[in-house]
Amino acid sequence: MEQLQVIQNKIYEFRGQKVMLDFDLAEMYQVETRVLNQAVKRNLERFPTDFMFQLSLEEWEDISSQFVMTSRMKRPKSAMPLAFTEHGVVMLSSVLRSDIAVQASIVIVRAFVAMRQLVMKPSPTDRVGQLEQQMKELKLYIEEVFADYNDINDDTRMQLELINQTLAELQAQKKLEEKPRRRIGFIQHD
Numbered sequence: 001m002e003q004l005q006v007i008q009n010k011i012y013e014f015r016g017q018k019v020m021l022d023f024d025l026a027e028m029y030q031v032e033t034r035v036l037n038q039a040v041k042r043n044l045e046r047f048p049t050d051f052m053f054q055l056s057l058e059e060w061e062d063i064s065s066q067f068v069m070t071s072r073m074k075r076p077k078s079a080m081p082l083a084f085t086e087h088g089v090v091m092l093s094s095v096l097r098s099d100i101a102v103q104a105s106i107v108i109v110r111a112f113v114a115m116r117q118l119v120m121k122p123s124p125t126d127r128v129g130q131l132e133q134q135m136k137e138l139k140l141y142i143e144e145v146f147a148d149y150n151d152i153n154d155d156t157r158m159q160l161e162l163i164n165q166t167l168a169e170l171q172a173q174k175k176l177e178e179k180p181r182r183r184i185g186f187i188q189h190d
Helices: 002-008 022-029 033-042 057-064 069-074 086-096 099-120 124-151 154-177
Strands: 011-014 017-021 052-054 082-084
Touching: 002 099, 011 099, 017 022, 017 086, 017 099, 022 033, 022 082, 022 086, 022 099, 033 086, 082 086, 086 099
Parallel strands: none
Antiparallel strands: 011 017, 017 082, 052 082
């Protein structure tokens, strides 16, 4: 579970898609970033734009402020990072062809799926909001009912209380009169 959290922290959103960047993937696959990128370039036909795209300079500058300065310095300005979608990550495991790549891809895909499920679930605050709304509606309904009840005269109120009291007595009497039912099924005699 901890590993999923680490991976989820390395998933970013660019161009409306959840992606992982080449240097994070290279670290997870235990290869150098240049090796990963070379493998991708040799197999470009496997990486359409919905699987992988290159970040623009502006996108890279926006996100690189979140990284330690040294990681920003290591990358030449001419080589912007590659961003891989969930499908691109799966394709990477077939391009890199190592056991580590396959295992890392499985964990990464699980992280993408967990994030998707989290987004689809209503948050606890949404549920609290729904409950608050239901309670407001219930309160209004009760106020309306009791407003009508308070508007009736004393004779009618006494009649309603007498009816409620009689119903309660009838229910209590019915419970006393009910015989215990015979159990159905196998009965063991000692």
